[in-house]
Amino acid sequence: MLKTTAKALVCAISLTVAGFVQADPVVIKFAHVVADNTPKGQGALMFKKLAEERLPGKVKVEVYPNSSLFGDGKEMEALLIGDVQLLAPSLAKFEHYSKSMQIYDLPFLFDDLAAADRFQSSPQGKALLTSMEDKNITGLAYWHNGTKQLSANKPLREPSDARGLKFRVQASAVLDEQFKAVRANPRKMSFAEVYQGLQTGVVNGTENTWSNYESQKVHEVQKYMTESDHGLIDYMVITNTKFWKGLPDDVRSELEAIMAEVTVEVNRQADELNQKAKQAIAAAGTTEIIELTPEQRAKWREAMQPVWKKFENEIGVDLIKAAEASNQR
Secondary structure, eight states, rough: OOOHHHHHHHHHHHHHHHHHHTTEEEEEEESSSOOSSSHHHHHHHHHHHHHHHHHTTEEEEEEEEESSSSSSSHHHHHHHHOOHHHOBBBBGGGGGTTTGGGGOOOSTSSSSSHEEEEEESHHHHHHHTTTGGGEEEEEEEEEEEEOOOOEEESSOOGGGGGGGOOEOOOOHHHHHHHHHHOOOOOOHHHHOGOOOHHHHSSSSSEOOHHHHHHTGGGGGGSEEEEOOOOEEEEEEEEEEHHHHHHHHHHHHHHHHHHHHHHHHOOOOOOHHHHHHHHHHHHOOOSSSSEEOOOHHHHHHHHHTTTTHHHHHHHHHHHHHHHHHHHHHO
């Protein structure tokens, strides 16, 4: 009888230990609104691969591209209630959580991606990653997409060419004012609706990077694209603060190391992917790519410059100066 009881106890302990060792992995849902063949899409897949390789049995990453889980309008809410654990929204999405984040929407702020890199690596840029933790949002990294180009169904060479056109914009007060500054009409629209909006004439033009244009086939419904490099589309990889801080220390530290590694690779690939996309659009022959002269680009910059003044109190004059300083090599 004692032997039977002892055996039963050993079995019970063994099952308990086995159950502990074989605990279910932490499931991390990583949702985004663009295609796999974009900088963000590639980064999400790379993060999944490395996380599951280096934390086998501890972490499972599910990637949901192309708004297949949550679209532009729902993803932030989903993160905050725990229905998704990782997002990489455009920086334009954060104005409701931190007014300082509007700095990234200012037109003609950064000369190039290298300047954006320098600012994001600065103390001021890093501080913005944690500026929303009181809202339960933790920034883990900045991922480049690229600089924005204009598209329309008419040639855009001078600011006056944009007058009266309806441009799709992200939900950003700064971007609204950017197009109003050239007497165009901004229209807020989710990323997933852009192609149809342009196709049906709900909007006449938009702004985006070459890789986003090519992956969403925008060149099929826009006759002209102007290489303006007037703004930045970058992403902040974010997580639910409570979720992230609740992870085991060893899991969280390894995921942070993986995120840093992936970020370097995403940012390295961003320019390459955009240049390939630009070439693909040119080769398709459906869209004329307009290259601005230095004089024409200066006119666009001058026309949009008042936007800086309008938002400097909300963003912070010192923060804008720090970003401007990043243009100095």
